[in-house]
């Protein structure tokens with residue numbers, strides 16, 4: 306069976322991101338390659354693939370590329386864990402596994418053999434909002450890759466045995482059903498970091514805040530089938546193909562496979578609203594290391610400030626490394642991370658630090674944030690961070706699989722703007738003053754969430770518990786015996 310995975314939340318870090326608010330304009334067709342961009346930092350034509358919709362509503366993104374004898378195929382279905390309430394959140398993940406379990410023409414083993422013997426491999430994963438299926442294959446067999454993916458998505462036989470097997474695999478992937486001990490520690494909040502507690506306050510209830518998290522054994526067959534019929538319809542799917550193929554031949558292959566899927570109405574549910582921001586708060590938790598940090602709920606990849614935050618991430622990373630590590634040796638490697646969905650982002654700064662240094666480190670990080678709020682940052686340093694980011698972009702997307710994955714993670718741009726946004730163009734035009742302006746707004750003092758984790762001494766807790774149980778095993782019988790002896794004495798007297 307294909308190696309499947311459920312990605313951690315907030316995975317869209319790095320290059321694949323997005324970027325500008327805009328008016329929604331769904332595409333019917335675009336003229337491909339009419340004005341191919343050829344900036345110095347990205348592969349030619351990256352931002353100008355052919356984009357069109359089939360008559361049944363399925364969106365297609367095609368980018369022929371020469372240079373490598375491979376084709377990367379991705380099918381994205383608009384359903385993820387956050388499409389469901391907590392208890393049912395494993396429905397899409399379980400469905401993803403089931404779709405690899407065999408069709409009316411091929412068993413699971415035969416499907417595996419078919420792809421691998423034609424120079425291919427496949428995978429799938431489920432995140433908060435989407436389920437993505439991928440096939441990477443030798444370019445001469447691109448049509449077979451598309452046909453097989455179509456077969457998996459439209460002709461899977463969901464047997465009771467397959468449900469049982471997939472359920473076990475998904476439970477195993479999620480680390481097993483939580484045991485009694487973990488459930489108790491969880492209920493007491495001893496497993497929870499300050500970061501997790503912050504997200505429980507700031508994020509949508511169906512994402513990181515889900516409590517208790519659903520497990521695959523909660524999911525019924527009816528729920529799986531209902532999910533398939535509701536979400537696996539052409540109007541809720543996008544097919545991306547990138548690599549060494551003939552455009553007309555590929556369009557014909559897609560028309561005779563995915564084009565035959567029956568049209569079905571689909572209306573996406575609105576996302577849950579974000580909870581109101583609680584203002585400046587301080588939260589404490591437990592983690593494997595003692596640390597302090599700050600978290601800001603910011604705009605997501607589709608927001609205008611996203612560009613500035615992406616520059617401020619390497620800027621602050623370098624700056625804090627200099628101030629905390631190089632100059633004072635207070636912490637080994639402070640971490641700065643901006644991660645996001647299209648409509649909400651999380652900018653987090655954290656440092657593992659010894660207890661006596663906590664207040665000093667906190668004040669030094671706060672001073673750097675103040676410099677952004679006061680707009681006293683060295684503008685040259687911001688320009689350098691921006692230019693460094695652009696140069697890393699130049700190395701970021703090379704293979705056909707990279708390009709296909711880039712389109713997958715940027716599909717919201719098609720939805721928002723009707724095209725993929727030229728990231729390099731936007732970044733190059735970003736002035737340091739506007740980066741600071743956006744940073745000052747995003748890091749406003751009255752939206753600062755301070756985090757502090759104390760180290761959870763797991764081993765010590767375990768040793769202490771054993772000691773307590775052992776002590777009780779000796780002490781309780783001893784007390785009982787002693788009490789009885791006393792009573793006997795009382796009766797006697």
Ligand SMILES: [Zn+2]
Nearest residue numbers: 309310311478
């Ligand atoms: Zn999985």
